[in-house]
Amino acid sequence: MGKIRCAVVGVGNCFAGLVQGIEYYRLHPEQQVIGVMHPVMGGYSIYDIDFVAAFDVDSKKVGNPLNEAVYSEPNKVKWVEKLVQMKDVTVKQSPQLDGVGMYVKKVVTPVTERPLEELRKEVMKEIKDKKVEILVSYLPVGSDKATKFWAQTCLDAKIGFVNCMPSFIASEPEWAKKFEKAGLPIIGDDIKGQVGATIVHRTMARLCDERGTKIEKTYQINVGGNTDFLSMKEQERLASKKISKTESVQSQLSQRLPDERIYVGPSDFIPFLGNTKLMFMRIEGRMWANIPYNMEVRLEVDDKANSAGIVIDAIRYCRIALDRKIAGPLIGPSAWLMKHPPEQFSDDQAKKMAEEFASGPGKKE
Ligand SMILES: NC(=O)c1ccc[n+]([C@@H]2O[C@H](COP(=O)([O-])OP(=O)(O)OC[C@H]3O[C@@H](n4cnc5c(N)ncnc54)[C@H](O)[C@@H]3O)[C@@H](O)[C@H]2O)c1
Numbered sequence: 001m002g003k004i005r006c007a008v009v010g011v012g013n014c015f016a017g018l019v020q021g022i023e024y025y026r027l028h029p030e031q032q033v034i035g036v037m038h039p040v041m042g043g044y045s046i047y048d049i050d051f052v053a054a055f056d057v058d059s060k061k062v063g064n065p066l067n068e069a070v071y072s073e074p075n076k077v078k079w080v081e082k083l084v085q086m087k088d089v090t091v092k093q094s095p096q097l098d099g100v101g102m103y104v105k106k107v108v109t110p111v112t113e114r115p116l117e118e119l120r121k122e123v124m125k126e127i128k129d130k131k132v133e134i135l136v137s138y139l140p141v142g143s144d145k146a147t148k149f150w151a152q153t154c155l156d157a158k159i160g161f162v163n164c165m166p167s168f169i170a171s172e173p174e175w176a177k178k179f180e181k182a183g184l185p186i187i188g189d190d191i192k193g194q195v196g197a198t199i200v201h202r203t204m205a206r207l208c209d210e211r212g213t214k215i216e217k218t219y220q221i222n223v224g225g226n227t228d229f230l231s232m233k234e235q236e237r238l239a240s241k242k243i244s245k246t247e248s249v250q251s252q253l254s255q256r257l258p259d260e261r262i263y264v265g266p267s268d269f270i271p272f273l274g275n276t277k278l279m280f281m282r283i284e285g286r287m288w289a290n291i292p293y294n295m296e297v298r299l300e301v302d303d304k305a306n307s308a309g310i311v312i313d314a315i316r317y318c319r320i321a322l323d324r325k326i327a328g329p330l331i332g333p334s335a336w337l338m339k340h341p342p343e344q345f346s347d348d349q350a351k352k353m354a355e356e357f358a359s360g361p362g363k364k365e
Helices: 013-027 116-129 144-157 173-182 197-210 227-231 239-250 303-323 331-337 347-359
Strands: 004-009 049-056 091-093 134-137 160-163 185-187 214-224 262-269 276-287 291-302
Touching (some): 004 303, 013 227, 013 303, 049 303, 091 116, 116 144, 134 303, 144 173, 160 303, 173 185, 185 303, 185 331, 197 214, 197 276, 197 291, 197 347, 214 239, 239 262, 291 303, 331 347
Parallel strands (some): 004 049, 004 134, 049 091, 134 160, 214 262
16 A cells, blocks of 8 residues: 655654554564554555654754654653654744744744745645645644644645644634635544543533433543643633533533533643643533432543544545545544534444445545
8 A cells, every 4th residue: 555645743742652653563563553443444554654744843853853853852752762764854844823832932942933935935845845645733722823824735735634733624614615625635623532531521421411311510620741731721722622622522412501510621730740641520410300410530541642543543534535535624534533523423423424434435445
C-alpha cells in the first residue's frame, strides 16, 4: 500500500505520543498491536503514516530535526529512547498569531515573528516540496487565528485536514462548505480520547437517560500537569473547549439540562501530574418513585496515549476519503472520533457509520 504523507502543526505532547507509539510497535514486532481500533484500515497499517513536514513556533523545535524536536521540553512523552524516523525532516516556522498563551510563555519561547505573507509562502513551498497529503493540527487550545491560517493553507495547498483541537472548522458550516467546494476531506473538531473523560461521561449519561431515570445535575472536572493544561488555566482561551466538552455530553440526553445544572471543563493545572490526567465525574438523578441516586467516576489516564489511539485512525479515515475523492466533513468518522463533530450521534450509531465508511464501497483492495 502507499504511504500517507502527513504534516503536523504543533510538535507538542500529543504529536510526541503519536509518533513514539508507532515507533514502540516497530521496536516490538513480537507484540500484538493493542490500543488501536484498527491495526489495518482501508489497507493502511499504523506503519503507513509518515510525517514528512512539521511546523511549530518554539525556538527549541524550529530548525531542528523532527525526531529530536519531539523530545524538547516542555514535551514530556518518553516512551521510546529515540526516534530513528523523521531525522531528515526539519521543523519549520509557523506564524505565532494567538498560539502561545500567557502561562505557556514561561515554558515556550517563540522564535522571532516574521511577516505573515513571507511565512505563508514558505509553508506552501514546504507542503508542495514534501508532497504532503494531510495536515494534522495539534495547535494549543484558544488558537483560533492560527487554526484559521492552517485551515486556509489546507484549502490553498489542496490537502486533507485532521483538526484535533477545539477551534471549530469541520463543525463550522462556512468552513465545511469551503472544504466541500475544494474537493477536500476534513475530520474534526477536538479529539475524543480513546477512554477519555468525554466518552465515559457521554456513555454514563446516556445509560442513565435510556434506563428511564431523570438526570438532575452533572459535573466533570479534569486536572493534569502538561502544557495543554497549563494553557487551559487561561479562562479566555477556554470558550470553545468548554462548548465542545459540554455539548458532547448534552447531545446524549433526550432532554437538555439547563446550563446551570451541567459543568464540564478542564479545571486546573497540577504540575507534578505531567501527562497523567484525572477526571472526576458525578451524575445526580431520580429514578422510580422519585427516589434519588448518584454516581461518581474517577478516571486516571495518560492523556497522550488517549489521544494518539484515536488520531491514528483519524488520519487513515482522511486518506481513505482522499483515495475515494470524498469531500467535506466526514460525518461518521468525525462523530465517532471527535468531541465537536458537524453532527452528533450516539456513540453506537457513530461507530457503525465510521465502520461502514472504512469498509464501504470504493474500499482500496
Ligand atoms: N487527550 C488529549 O491530549 C487531547 C484531547 C483533545 C484535544 N486535544 C488538543 O490537542 C492539542 C494539542 O495538545 P498537546 O498536548 O500536544 O499540546 P502542547 O501544548 O503539548 O503542544 C502544542 C504545540 O503547539 C506549538 N505551537 C504554539 N503555537 C503555535 C503556532 N501558532 N503554530 C505552530 N505551533 C504552535 C507549541 O510550541 C507546542 O509544541 C490541544 O489543543 C489539546 O487541547 C488533546
